Amino acid sequence: MRASPIRIPTVSNDTEWDFCFHLSQQTKIPTYQQTEELYPTGGSEESEEDTKAKEKTIDCMSLPREKLVQSQKKTAQLIKEKMNTQANQELIRCVILSRITFGEEHWKCAQALASLAYGYLTLRGLPAQAKKHAESAKNTLLTWKGKTTSDKEKKEILDALVMLYYTLGVAWLLQNHGREAYFNLQKAERNMKELKELCKGGICPHGLQVSEKDLTVALGRASLAIHRLNLALAYFEKAVGNVIATKGDRTSDLVTLYEEMAQIEQLRRNHDQAIQYLQQAHSICISLFTEVSPQTAEASVLLAKAYTMSGEARHMDVAEIYFIKSISAYQTALGPEDCQTLMAIEDFYKWLIHNGKKECLMIQVLLYGSEHSKSRGTKNVLTLLQRVSNSSSRWRRKATPGRWDSVCKVIEA
Template sequence: MQASPIRIPTVTSDTDWDFCFHLSQQSKIPEHQRTDESSPTSGSEESEEDTKAKEKVIDHMSHPREKLAQSQKKIAQLIKGKKNIEANKELIRCVILSRIIFGEEHWKCAQALATLAYGYLTLRGLPAQAKKHAESAKNVLLTWKGTTTSDKEEKQILETLVMLYYTLGVVCLLQNHGREAYFNLQKSERNMKELRESYKGGTCGLQVSEKELTVALGRASLANCRLNLALVYFEKAVDNVIANKGDSTSDLVSLYQEIAQIEQLRRNHEQAIQYLHQAHSICVSLYTEVSPQAAEASALLAKAYAMSGEVQHKDAVGLYFMKSITAYQTTLGPEDYETLTTVEEFCKWLVQNGEKREAYGLLKASLRSQVISYGDCSEKVAETLYNMGKICFAKGELRKAVQLLRKVN
């Protein structure tokens, strides 16, 4: 089943952030009191008063540091429990605490902002907010004048850059800015490559996986009509998934379906059908043939066979459309949107191929379900009555056609 489109709200609706931001302004520690782990002391000798003052500041800062560590630990638990809104609030708290501890211009603050941006994108599906915080993180890193003191810090900054540019890239993709999306995702890819080289074959704890980044690059390439490049990225993503999870994982289903779409655009219909068969086999194996997943896979196969325009594929179109309709009716019910949409698509194909009697029977059978789902005065019901009237008219059944067409008005 198709995922619901992501709502793109205005940035001003970020009430949680606004509240916490004002809270942080009130809680801010003066700059001279902040402790920075990466900054060495300016002198070798300190007076007793300086030492006492520093101890007081360190004691004062220990509480926010503890709170930050607790929040970071809590985020992982909340995400695991699928409590996305609560997890996002903790990410906001991490930004506030990072500002208090390190200051607004420190890379640690940029790291917290980038993580928050990624959270808004992946946990909440709010690209406008994600872009706002990702841009803030980017500005902090561009203006930061400090220096890293260890390999660990350098790796953390690279991880932040991977997440930051990935978030910006995916947001641009959602907002149909294909060129800008690809530009940002390429930056993320370069930083990921540098990070992996720094680990020298070891494992790095990236939030953005190589598969996620590769798929995003494939989609950005497709958005820019670079079909061959898109295919390279998706095939790379498939190889990555098979290497990590095997060749029967559900992760491959959407990848095979997207590759099939690219092959259709390249007019390689037989290749597209092969990929959709692979996706269908995985769905049947994992979810059984009578499942919404298998129903969707069957519908895509039917449409791929129809799109090929080959006479020898005519039976396959009918077979997979009926498999899809049956599975949807059994699992989601005859009144479900997916069921009715698939019936409608099959009927259109039947009419185009001269199977008017069968198309009429299916439309008539679905009419009651449409009335229940959309109402008897809905546009969908009117369209079905109109199509039934056209079929009757084409068959020479004029009286019946007139009766049906009058109901449309």
């Protein structure tokens, strides 16, 4: 989290938004009520002037409605093009136009606020703003949900509530409040279940943005945050099942899930199962990204650490192999002076020291003498790795030219 104060973006320099704000101040009565209240249909016949005035008002108010539809389409396109900041600005415009068109107490305005909150979370990564707008929308949506008569309207409101509670849950999770996160995500799960029941045999709203997989993963992470390990694992297993059913068993979506499941199994001290999950993640990375990609390098580091955590002597040689593979892959993919390369080398150095490789040096000196190539090679590796460790503690990205090439050459030898 950044230390600077949170700032809600303003739109004071946008003439179109200025127009929307100006019009919203004039439109105190929601559009769907305004025409009838200004021009009552009962009692007496309308004059020609009254009819023309009524038509003029309707034409005037059709502009924000048309702009709202255009803005919603533009938002979808911007998200597709990964123009996140512009998409978030367009979501703000949707809220303004919804307020003008329907009135700020209407559920459609609250729906637009829920979408804006979700946008702040997923497009901008700003949980504080996301929570603010989600809370603003909550009471209105809950009130309308209780008195809806149309199934179509109820589906849209349930869809918005899923998005709202998911946003609140993940926002709390990002701020390290596990209990609040789990509480809100449970509400999202209940509303999604109700929505699926209502949609059975029918069509769900096209605006549904929170997938069952996203919600399941979030519930797994929230369960882990409150140390309910068995529940967390059950949610992740369900998420894996959803992904395999929709995308197959060789998709990159599974890599993160397997890595998080391995973390849970390590906490449960099931090290063999953790290694198995990480082997699956590593295998997918190789098939999708090749052996010398950053993704495969990261998977190799995690595998090396998993083997060391088992504490079994039979795993030590395998751990060393994966440490070296990770360093080699990082160096090829990112360069010898990249931060991730240096961190992998530092992890390897710490592992060498922890596992008595420096004792190893003394034995080689006794057996072969201090000038033997094996003794000198081991000593050079330890010296260089120690320098890397000391340097990366002070600065991660600076390095002496040529140093890392020599480290990797010694390791390969």
